[in-house]
Amino acid sequence: MRKGRDFIARHGETVFNAARRLQGDHLHTPLTRAGFAQADEMGQALAGLLGPTPALTLWASDTGRALQTLAVITEHLGLDWHSARHDPRLTEIGMGSWGGRYYAELMAGDLPVIAATGLLHPAPDGETYAEIAARVSAWLKDTDDDPGDRLIIMHGISSRVLRGVMTGCDVHPEFATPVAAGLPQGSVVMVEQGRETVVHLGSGRAPA
Numbered sequence: 001m002r003k004g005r006d007f008i009a010r011h012g013e014t015v016f017n018a019a020r021r022l023q024g025d026h027l028h029t030p031l032t033r034a035g036f037a038q039a040d041e042m043g044q045a046l047a048g049l050l051g052p053t054p055a056l057t058l059w060a061s062d063t064g065r066a067l068q069t070l071a072v073i074t075e076h077l078g079l080d081w082h083s084a085r086h087d088p089r090l091t092e093i094g095m096g097s098w099g100g101r102y103y104a105e106l107m108a109g110d111l112p113v114i115a116a117t118g119l120l121h122p123a124p125d126g127e128t129y130a131e132i133a134a135r136v137s138a139w140l141k142d143t144d145d146d147p148g149d150r151l152i153i154m155h156g157i158s159s160r161v162l163r164g165v166m167t168g169c170d171v172h173p174e175f176a177t178p179v180a181a182g183l184p185q186g187s188v189v190m191v192e193q194g195r196e197t198v199v200h201l202g203s204g205r206a207p208a
Helices: 015-019 033-050 064-077 103-108 129-142 156-167
Strands: 006-010 056-060 149-154 188-192 195-200
Touching (some): 006 156, 033 188, 064 149
Parallel strands (some): 056 149
Antiparallel strands (some): 188 195
């Protein structure tokens, strides 16, 4: 296990979230005003906990929504957004041909978009939960020597799998992958020595 703490944040609400469209691994779906407000709240919570200019290694998925969220948070912390490292392995579940489509459209066609547990069903040509677990586990292995604490900005589904892997969650009975509990957009958790604590509970959509 890493010696430092990992602060894992779910990005703020986007225009796709507000319109009830599947984002998946779409790269550029900008934040709404509510999304910026959620990023502000996360920044305030982290600043209150960590103080000014904390020693944090910054990580984010390479999506616009994650980078916008990080920009607001780093302003609160007094850190340089440009120092952040980006990795596509932190991005959201790939939804294949379902990506960008409206939930209502898919559900009207009797497509199983949302599971009973609130998780997204993988699209027939999309990414599986096991594939997400493999990529986030590879990222963890490659970055295990990051010094001290770090902040990771990512997404609803992929962060649940990352948190599940890091905390040793039970394997999901349907998706055969460790999956942590869902949290609303704008939430931040802290994982330390395999244990998770909620730092800030966001006001966005949940769980996803």
